[in-house]
Amino acid sequence: MSRYTPPEQSKAGQVFDIAVVVVAIFVALWLPLKLGFAGAAKSIDTLDAKTWEALGQNPTMASIWEKLGYTPETAHDVIQNRFHYVIDWPTLIIMAAVLIGYFVFLFRASDREYRDVINEKFDDK
Amino acid sequence: MTTALEPAIHGDRVSLLRVLGPAHVWALGVGIVLVGEFTGWNFSADKGGTLAALIVCWVVGLLYTSVAMIDSEVTSTVAAAGGQYAQAKHIVGPLMAFNVALFLVFAYTMLEVSDAILLGDTIVAKAGVDGLTHNSFIAATIVVLAWLNYRGVLMTLNVNFVITAIAYVSIVILFFSVSPWTQGAVLKLNELVTPGNALPYGWIGVIAAFQFGIWYYLGIEGTTQAAEEVRSPARSLPYGTMAGMITLLIAAAMTWYVCASLMPWEYLGITPYPLWDAGKLTGSPLLENLLFIATLLAAIASANGCINDAARAWFSLGRDRYLPSWFSAVHPKYRTPYRSILFLLPIALAFAFIADLNQAITFSILSGVLQYTFMSINIMMFRKKWPLGTIRRGYTHPFHPLPAIVLFCLCVVTFIAIFLGFGSQLIAMTVFYFLISLWFHFYRYRYVRRGDQFTMPWPKPQGY
Numbered sequence: 001m002s003r004y005t006p007p008e009q010s011k012a013g014q015v016f017d018i019a020v021v022v023v024a025i026f027v028a029l030w031l032p033l034k035l036g037f038a039g040a041a042k043s044i045d046t047l048d049a050k051t052w053e054a055l056g057q058n059p060t061m062a063s064i065w066e067k068l069g070y071t072p073e074t075a076h077d078v079i080q081n082r083f084h085y086v087i088d089w090p091t092l093i094i095m096a097a098v099l100i101g102y103f104v105f106l107f108r109a110s111d112r113e114y115r116d117v118i119n120e121k122f123d124d125k
Numbered sequence: 126m127t128t129a130l131e132p133a134i135h136g137d138r139v140s141l142l143r144v145l146g147p148a149h150v151w152a153l154g155v156g157i158v159l160v161g162e163f164t165g166w167n168f169s170a171d172k173g174g175t176l177a178a179l180i181v182c183w184v185v186g187l188l189y190t191s192v193a194m195i196d197s198e199v200t201s202t203v204a205a206a207g208g209q210y211a212q213a214k215h216i217v218g219p220l221m222a223f224n225v226a227l228f229l230v231f232a233y234t235m236l237e238v239s240d241a242i243l244l245g246d247t248i249v250a251k252a253g254v255d256g257l258t259h260n261s262f263i264a265a266t267i268v269v270l271a272w273l274n275y276r277g278v279l280m281t282l283n284v285n286f287v288i289t290a291i292a293y294v295s296i297v298i299l300f301f302s303v304s305p306w307t308q309g310a311v312l313k314l315n316e317l318v319t320p321g322n323a324l325p326y327g328w329i330g331v332i333a334a335f336q337f338g339i340w341y342y343l344g345i346e347g348t349t350q351a352a353e354e355v356r357s358p359a360r361s362l363p364y365g366t367m368a369g370m371i372t373l374l375i376a377a378a379m380t381w382y383v384c385a386s387l388m389p390w391e392y393l394g395i396t397p398y399p400l401w402d403a404g405k406l407t408g409s410p411l412l413e414n415l416l417f418i419a420t421l422l423a424a425i426a427s428a429n430g431c432i433n434d435a436a437r438a439w440f441s442l443g444r445d446r447y448l449p450s451w452f453s454a455v456h457p458k459y460r461t462p463y464r465s466i467l468f469l470l471p472i473a474l475a476f477a478f479i480a481d482l483n484q485a486i487t488f489s490i491l492s493g494v495l496q497y498t499f500m501s502i503n504i505m506m507f508r509k510k511w512p513l514g515t516i517r518r519g520y521t522h523p524f525h526p527l528p529a530i531v532l533f534c535l536c537v538v539t540f541i542a543i544f545l546g547f548g549s550q551l552i553a554m555t556v557f558y559f560l561i562s563l564w565f566h567f568y569r570y571r572y573v574r575r576g577d578q579f580t581m582p583w584p585k586p587q588g589y
Contacts, residue, residue, distance in 0.1 A: 003575075003576065004576075006446065006571060009572055013449075014449035014450070014451050017448070017449050017569070018451070018468075020564065021561070022472075024564070025472060026475075028553055028554065028556055028560065029476070029488065029553065029557060030476070031553075032553040034479065041546050058319075061316070061317060064389060064392075068406075075391075078392065079391045081395075083326065083333065083545070085329045085330070085545055085546075087545075088548075091544075091548060092541075094552070095548060095552055098552055098556065098559070099555055102555050102559045103498070103502075105563075106224060106562060107217065107221070109220045110213075110221040110222075112218075113218045113220055113570060114217065114219070114589075117218065117219065117575050117578045117579050118579065118585065119575075120576035121579045122585045
């Protein structure tokens, strides 16, 4: 197998590639944060009676909350801010498909490239 | 954290000095990970309750024990700089290596972001001044540490080991100061963790808690970054890595026990600095101040190591032409990968200003779990392409393929855990890796020198 000689990349080409990487990072990672799609999916279950008992806190817990500077009113949103785990099957399936598709592509495409590497490395000898 | 990088770079090639022993490997792993005890692990209590945080502490410990076993075998055999990146190049192929390097860069960069946020929040809370925000502290932390790395980090990383040891000792001091053998005096586990609130979301909460359980140990695999710098990889890597895991398991158990016995789970699950809070709640000003300082030290040590590791992985991508070779430049005076350090600096700053602590941690965890998934498949391919006896292995891990299967299964559970509450971030990050992989395979790969990607003196892999 003949040895592959890669083309030399121009400076402009390198700058363009760096820009592509930066844009990819910010679009994929920063944008979901900016649009509020990232982070914990929690919501507050509001209680009418804001007392330690109503918030499910025993005297030991209440004393610690108070030591930390909280009152039942200020602790309410902390204590009642909960996850509501419901498995959304269509989204779970989409997530699984994206992950599996990603790994299948990764290993198959890598294998194709790996054969180039092995052929060139060992056919040279 | 790779300590011997600096004096070993000559021109644009790297030849590293073999100066490290098992103790250094231990310090490399624990140094970068220990901040996980000071923040992050406790968000698993938010997702599943205090008992769930303990369950995942041990089960995720099993995941990382598998990581350490697998990593020790592959790295003691592929003793090349770059750790998992070099492993992927030799065992799977260039595209996988490109992705693994990105996993490393983003796991470490987002860990650095988390460290900076922790440091800023801790200082602001301590100052207690109205209107004071964490932004200036975050910016100063990231910029100053980047500058130190730009100038050369060998001495800084040596100091890292000392401050990591101080942070670790502070956990031990806290543990023994609260009379852990006696309940009721200071610790009140029975009154804080009751049958009614131990698992507030049931077993689905335990699964969800896996996400932040990863944070107890994330980064221990960084020990392999030093593969080319240890005197005896076959001995130092397994011993150092496994000793690091044991140390972290002990620290994690002590941290959980003290924190769970001092604060209600609803507060434990949201505080950015659980150990500092634990110090405060003991009522001892000495412990409070000790844990305050230890929190800052752990964050600084971790962030510094992260900048070093992330820049090094990015530098490797440039050197192998997986990214523009512009990134592979070495500073003529300081002999550091300065362009990579400077490139990653604004990315870290941008995320530090817009992301919350748990969002930044989630980005880091996601990259870590993608990497562990790769490792579980990688070891199977390694044993298939070069069965035992065909090449000299520095270390052969026992019970194969059990650790790989356990690792893979726990990674699947962790993906589901991230889906429970942070699904959008998971999909966004995977889409990013997918798109950037398409870009590499169909465009960027043309600039890669094929045969140069395989440098180990091994026979041709079976099946090729």
